[in-house]
Amino acid sequence: MKTSLYFSLFLVYFARLPGTYSRVACPLEWVPSQNGESPEGGVIAFSSDEIVARLNISGLLVPARLSPEDGMAYGTLPLDETVHTSNVYDVLTNPSSSCLVTWVDNNDELATNGQQVQVTDSLMIGRTHMVDKDGNFNTVGGTVSEGQLFVAFQSKQEISLDFQAGEFKFFILTSVYPFLSGYLYNFTLHTGHLTPNHVEVIDQETIFHSGFETSQEINHFGTIQEIYQISESPFGWNGINKLTTIFTPGKTPDTFLIENGNNFNLEYTQTREISFKKIIELGPTNQNGVLICSGVNMFQGEVEYEALGRFEGENLSGDEVAKILQASGRAVLNVNGKDAVVKISGVINGKFYSGKVSAISQYEVGQTCEQILKNI
Numbered sequence: 252m253k254t255s256l257y258f259s260l261f262l263v264y265f266a267r268l269p270g271t272y273s274r275v276a277c278p279l280e281w282v283p284s285q286n287g288e289s290p291e292g293g294v295i296a297f298s299s300d301e302i303v304a305r306l307n308i309s310g311l312l313v314p315a316r317l318s319p320e321d322g323m324a325y326g327t328l329p330l331d332e333t334v335h336t337s338n339v340y341d342v343l344t345n346p347s348s349s350c351l352v353t354w355v356d357n358n359d360e361l362a363t364n365g366q367q368v369q370v371t372d373s374l375m376i377g378r379t380h381m382v383d384k385d386g387n388f389n390t391v392g393g394t395v396s397e398g399q400l401f402v403a404f405q406s407k408q409e410i411s412l413d414f415q416a417g418e419f420k421f422f423i424l425t426s427v428y429p430f431l432s433g434y435l436y437n438f439t440l441h442t443g444h445l446t447p448n449h450v451e452v453i454d455q456e457t458i459f460h461s462g463f464e465t466s467q468e469i470n471h472f473g474t475i476q477e478i479y480q481i482s483e484s485p486f487g488w489n490g491i492n493k494l495t496t497i498f499t500p501g502k503t504p505d506t507f508l509i510e511n512g513n514n515f516n517l518e519y520t521q522t523r524e525i526s527f528k529k530i531i532e533l534g535p536t537n538q539n540g541v542l543i544c545s546g547v548n549m550f551q552g553e554v555e556y557e558a559l560g561r562f563e564g565e566n567l568s569g570d571e572v573a574k575i576l577q578a579s580g581r582a583v584l585n586v587n588g589k590d591a592v593v594k595i596s597g598v599i600n601g602k603f604y605s606g607k608v609s610a611i612s613q614y615e616v617g618q619t620c621e622q623i624l625k626n627i
C-alpha cells in the first residue's frame with residue numbers, strides 16, 4: 252500500500268549576471284582627404300549633404316562636418332566659441348560595411364556603454380535638428396562632450412537646444428558589430444569533485460507486516476528535473492543573441508535567445524526518469540512495518556564547464572566572425588567559410604543528478620524519507 256507519492260520540485264534561484272552588455276563595438280576607419288573630396292564607398296553622413304569628418308587642430312582631433320559643396324570641413328571644439336574650418340580633414344568610413352552604424356538617442360544604452368564612435372577619449376560625434384533663420388529644419392552634426400552637443404551652425408558655435416523632458420536631446424553616432432548566433436557543443440563539465448548536497452525523494456511506501464514471512468516486490472518510479480543556467484565567463488555572451496546548445500548528446504538541441512544582454516536567460520531543463528525495483532523480505536521482526544524510501548542525490552550549485560562554440564552572423568564571412576569574437580576577447584580555434592569556432596568556458600548553475608539512493612527502515616511515526624535518505 253502506498254502511503255504517499257512524492258514528487259518534489261525545488262525552485263532554484265539563479266543570480267543574474269551583473270550588467271553585461273551584449274554588443275561589441277565595431278571600429279570605423281578615418282581616411283585622409285581634402286578639398287571637398289571623400290573616399291569611394293563606406294562614407295558615413297550626417298545628412299543628405301554633409302559627411303562625417305574630423306579636423307586635426309594642432310594635434311587635437313575634433314569632429315567636423317564636411318560640406319562637399321564648399322570643399323570645407325567645419326569643426327567644433329567645445330566651449331571655444333569659434334568654428335574651425337579646413338580643407339584638409341579625415342572622412343569616417345565603414346570600409347567592409349561590416350559595422351552597423353546608427354544614430355541613437357543620447358540616452359540610449361548604446362550611447363552610454365562604450366559603443367559610441369569616439370574621436371578622442373572625451374569627444375564623440377552627434378547630430379541634431381536645428382531651425383535656421385529662414386525657418387528651415389536642418390540636420391546638423393557636431394561634437395558631443397560632457398552630455399552636450401556643440402555644432403557649427405550659421406558660422407557660429409551653438410549648443411544643441413533641443414530640450415525635452417528636462418534633458419538635452421540629440422543623437423550620437425554608434426557603431427557595433429552585428430549579433431552572432433552560435434552553436435555550443437562538446438560540453439565538458441567539471442563534476443568530478445562535487446559532493447551531493449541535496450536529496451530528493453522520488454517515492455516512498457510503508458508496508459505493514461501480516462504476521463507471516465513474505466516477500467514483496469517494490470516498484471518505485473518518478474521523474475526529477477535537472478535545471479541548468481549556463482553562463483560564459485568572463486564575456487557573458489557578449490555580441491551574441493542566439494545560442495543553440497546540445498547539452499546532452501543524443502538529445503534535441505535547445506535554442507536560446509539573448510536579448511541585449513539584459514534578458515540573459517540560458518536556462519536548460521532536463522527531465523530524468525528514475526525507477527527502482529526491489530524485492531524485500533518481511534519477517535516477524537518487522538512487526539510495525541517498514542518504510543521504504545527511494546530518492547536521488549543531487550548537487551545544487553555551480554559547476555565549471557568547457558565547450559566549443561561555432562558562431563556565424565548574417566552576411567559575415569568566417570574571418571569577420573572571428574574578428575568579432577576576438578574583439579570581445581575570445582580565442583578563436585579555427586575559421587571555416589562562414590563560421591568560426593572558439594572555446595567557451597564558464598559556469599553552470601543548477602541542480603545536477605548524482606545517483607540513486609534508497610533505504611528501508613523500521614516504521615516509526617513521524618519519520619520522513621527526507622530525513623532517512625539525508626542520513627545515509
Ligand SMILES: *[C@@H]1O[C@H](CO)[C@@H](O)[C@H](O)[C@H]1NC(C)=O
Binds near residue numbers: 307310311312
Ligand atoms: C595631427 O597633427 C599633428 C601635428 O599637428 C600630427 O603630429 C598628428 O600625427 C596628427 N594626427 C593625425 C591623427 O593625423
Ligand SMILES: *[C@@H]1O[C@H](CO)[C@@H](O)[C@H](O)[C@H]1NC(C)=O
Binds near residue numbers: 437439559
Ligand atoms: C570534444 O572534447 C574532447 C575533450 O573533452 C576532445 O578530445 C574532442 O576532440 C572534442 N571533440 C571535438 C569535436 O572537438
Ligand SMILES: *[C@@H]1O[C@H](CO)[C@@H](O)[C@H](O)[C@H]1NC(C)=O
Binds near residue numbers: 429565566
Ligand atoms: C544581408 O544581406 C541582404 C542582401 O544583401 C540584405 O537584404 C540584408 O539586410 C543583410 N542583412 C544584414 C543584417 O545586414
